[in-house]
Amino acid sequence: GQSLEQPSEVTAVEGAIVQMNCTYQTSGFYGLSWYQQHDGGAPTFLSYNALDGLEETGRFSSFLSRSDSYGYLLLQELQMKDSASYFCAVTSGGYQKVTFGTGTKLQVIP
Amino acid sequence: DVKVTQSSRYLVKRTGEKVFLECVQDMDHENMFWYRQDPGLGLRLIYFSYDVKMKEKGDIPEGYSVSREKKERFSLILESASTNQTSMYLCASSASGRGNEQFFGPGTRLTVL
Numbered sequence: 001g002q003s004l005e006q007p008s009e010v011t012a013v014e015g016a017i018v019q020m021n022c023t024y025q026t027s028g029f030y031g032l033s034w035y036q037q038h039d040g041g042a043p044t045f046l047s048y049n050a051l052d053g054l055e056e057t058g059r060f061s062s063f064l065s066r067s068d069s070y071g072y073l074l075l076q077e078l079q080m081k082d083s084a085s086y087f088c089a090v091t092s093g094g095y096q097k098v099t100f101g102t103g104t105k106l107q108v109i110p
Numbered sequence: 111d112v113k114v115t116q117s118s119r120y121l122v123k124r125t126g127e128k129v130f131l132e133c134v135q136d137m138d139h140e141n142m143f144w145y146r147q148d149p150g151l152g153l154r155l156i157y158f159s160y161d162v163k164m165k166e167k168g169d170i171p172e173g174y175s176v177s178r179e180k181k182e183r184f185s186l187i188l189e190s191a192s193t194n195q196t197s198m199y200l201c202a203s204s205a206s207g208r209g210n211e212q213f214f215g216p217g218t219r220l221t222v223l
Contacts, residue, residue, distance in 0.1 A: 042217060043214050044214070087152060089210075095160050095166055098155070100145075
């Protein structure tokens with residue numbers, strides 16, 4: 001089966017940089033995704049890494065190391081609206097099943 | 111604007127009732143998914159479907175079944191609801207070959223009394 005580990009909570013200051021980590025164990029790995037979910041809202045897709053390295057989209061960057069079964073999401077120039085839960089998810093198997101981690105709750109403070 | 115809709119935002123049922131949760135997507139996506147979300151447990155996959163009339167068990171299929179008679183519609187069925195099925199249920203869809211980018215519906219908060 002698949003398993004993913006994420007820290008449960010992170011607190012960071014507005015304007016700063018925060019890194020949220022994800023380690024996984026799976027077979028038939030295709031890639032690692034990141035989703036954002038505000039309280040009371042639905043998850044929304046942020047990024048996907050299939051290959052090793054860093055992918056950047058505006059203030060958000062996502063990194064993957066397939067050999068280490070590890071990835072992270074980096075948020076720069078933090079804003080109060082970034083306070084949310086962030087989930088990593090692995091895509092694996094012949095039918096591209098997606099398995100989510102338990103999420104990291106990010107609190108941005110002034 | 112792409113959209114995934116779910117039949118109800120809130121639902122209250124009694125133990126033993128048969129419950130139907132409906133999900134419709136308008137993006138012509140091949141893949142559809144049902145998750146439940148509980149505090150501290152993240153999103154757990156119940157069932158998914160990669161084509162009409164096709165279904166695959168996820169990580170927690172016990173007590174649930176699904177139906178996909180049309181491409182745009184994926185139904186989750188609780189044959190006999192129990193209190194431990196009280197949860198937020200989320201439906202999602204994705205295009206074939208892009209299972210990583212899922213679009214989620216607003217969710218149905220189901221309470222089983």
